[in-house]
Amino acid sequence: MSTGQDSQSRIVLYVSATIALLFVAVSIIMPVQTDKAANTMLAFLTVNFGWLYLLSVFIFTVTVIGAALSRYGGIKLGKDDDKPEFTNFQWFTMLFGSGMGVGLLYWAVAEPMIHYMKPPIGEAQTAEAMFLAMRYIFNDFGIHVWIIYGVCGLALAYFQFRKGLPCLISSAFxxxxxxxxxxxxxxxxxxxxVVTTIFGVATSLGLGANQIAGGLQYIWGIKSSPQIAAMAIGVITTVVTLATISGLHKAMQVVADTKVWLMSAFMLxxxxxxxxxxxxxxxTHTLGDYLQNFIGQSLWMGNLEWTQAWPVFYRAWYIAWAGFVGQFVARVSKGRTIREFVLAITLLPSGFCxxxxxxxxxxxxxxxSLSNGAIQAAVQADTATALFALLKHLPLYAITAPLAIVAIVTSLTAAVNSATYTLGMLTSGGDMEPSKKLRAFWGIxxxxxxxxxxxxxGTSILKSMQxxxxxxxxxxxLIMLVMCYCVVKAFSEEEV
Structure with a gap:
């Protein structure tokens, strides 16, 4: 890296770190005011621009799917003779591991029950409400998630590996x-x-640790407390730091593989x-319902309060993660074709979800239904323990409950692991192998x-940061919308 590039990368590192530290300091000194200001801003954006969040993700969908199906789909994300670095299975586990995990563990039981008990339309606690609740959660965790990540990943991989630009979000422009x-x-x-990545990872790490603390209390009666959550974060931070500095191929792959195998065993x-x-x-019913209503559900605003609280909130949350997840999936997709990348990033992880x-x-x-509403009662009491409440009604609870804790830990580790690696790239001028010192810094x-x-x-400050x-x-x-234009413009100049 040249002296000028090194100076520019230090600017990104110092400015982003300063902004994050200032926000943390203000949150600690004035927690109530910070929470109020953040919620006011979010309410303003979701109320006045909820339609734009939904419409933007629909535009992302058209752009990404259009690229895969067009004559440009055969273009390599790299030079024409580049080969993929990872096997198909390794590639899939890292695609999935970087962008999803703890959310599924947290919400797969709780969210359908919430919509079942209080649906946006129709009568609650009916068969129709149950099927609609499942369609809603498919909409929140399905193809749209991976489309958002895919837009960034596609643009970054194309400009970095085919055009030889630095591994930075700005290269897409x-x-x-x-x-x-x-x-x-x-x-x-x-x-x-960088700033949105720091905030997003910190809140996910903290809220995931709270789920671990809640699980420990639910399983063994160990009182949930900030200290227990902090200890869980300490363990995860140690693992992440050691794993990250050891290199992409080693520990990151082990963590991603462990997470996928463990979640697969839980599913079975x-x-x-x-x-x-x-x-x-x-x-069967929900998949058909979801696919049949894909476009309508993508843009549905029939209940504004519900739409702002769920689909718009989810779209915004995934967009906040798109920078680092997109950078990571781009990094591991070198040598794949555009069509191969799009089909993999949109269909494989969403199919697993x-x-x-x-x-x-x-x-x-x-x-x-068999327990006279026990799962509903558990969700109403504490959404963080919904998964454990379900496992309690199945055999081998003494084994599966602790394994659920392990699954949460590996899911958090995989996500934070990829974020740490990406933060290293973003703050080192796009270096695809950032220094161990820098990776360790971001992990710690x-x-x-x-x-x-x-x-x-406690969780109040974390929710303010979220x-x-x-x-x-x-x-x-808005940056991602411009990114879509840049991708289309660049493709039009390709000779295919």
Missing amino acids: YPILGERIHGPIGKTIDILT FTFLLGGAVFQLNIF FIWLAIYGGAAFHLD AQGAVTIMLILVG TASIAGAFPFM
Whole structure:
């Protein structure tokens, strides 16, 4: 890296770290005011621009699917003779591991029950409400998630590996900015990406640790507390830091593989013992309903309050993660064709999510009916323990409950692992192999900030940071719309 490039990368590192630390300091000093300001901003954006979040993701969908089906689908994300670095299975586990995991563990039981008890339309606690609840969660965790990640991943992989630009979010804007991607505009884009990544990872790590603490209390009666959550974060931070500095091929692959195999084993266990036929009926009906209503559900705003609280919130949350997840999936997809990348990123992880949701959502409804509403009661009491409440109604609870804790830990580790690696790239001028010192810094920094926040203010400060991250997704959504234009413009200049 040249001296000029090194200076520019240090600017991104120092400015983004300063912004994050200032927000953390203000959150600790003025927690109530920070929470109020963040919620006011989020409410303003979702109420006035909820339609734009939904419409933007629909535009992303058309762009990504259109690229795969067009004559440009055969273009390599790299030079024409580049070969993939990873096997298909390794590639899939890293695609899935970077962008999903703890959310499925947290919401697969709780969210369908919430919509079942309080649907946006129709009568609650009916068969129709159950099927609609499953379609809603398919919509929240399905293809749209991976389309959002795919837009960034496609643009970044194309401009980095085919056009030879730095591994930075700003590189995707070369068709309209040219060499100015190395100037203030490009650095602003990269800084925004780093800051939203720090906030998003910190909140996910903290809220995931709270689920671990809640699980420990539910299983063994160990009182849930900020100290227990902080200890969980400490363990995850240690694992992430050691794994990240050891290299992409080693520990990151082990973590991703462990997560996928463990979640697959959980699915099989719950499928076999949680009402398999009922789950298959749920899956078949919901998949057909989801596909049939894909466009309408993507843009549905029939109940504005519900839409802002669920689909818009989810779209904004995934957009907040899109910078780092997109960068990571781009990094591991070198040598794949555009069509291969799009089909993999949209269909494989979402297909896994659909199966998981149908199994756990179906098991939740099946066991709830057999236990006179016990799952509903558990969700109303504490959504963080919904998964454990379901496992308690299945055999081998003494084994599966602790394994659920392990699954949460591996899911968090996989996501934070990829984020740490990506933060290293973004703050080192796009170096595809950032220094171990820098990777260690980001691993420790993320954990330390989260521990400090959770010890000082508990989940309230973390939720303020989550809200701020989602609010920060609004300008990044606009950046992604421009990114779509840049991709289309660049493809039109390809000779195919």
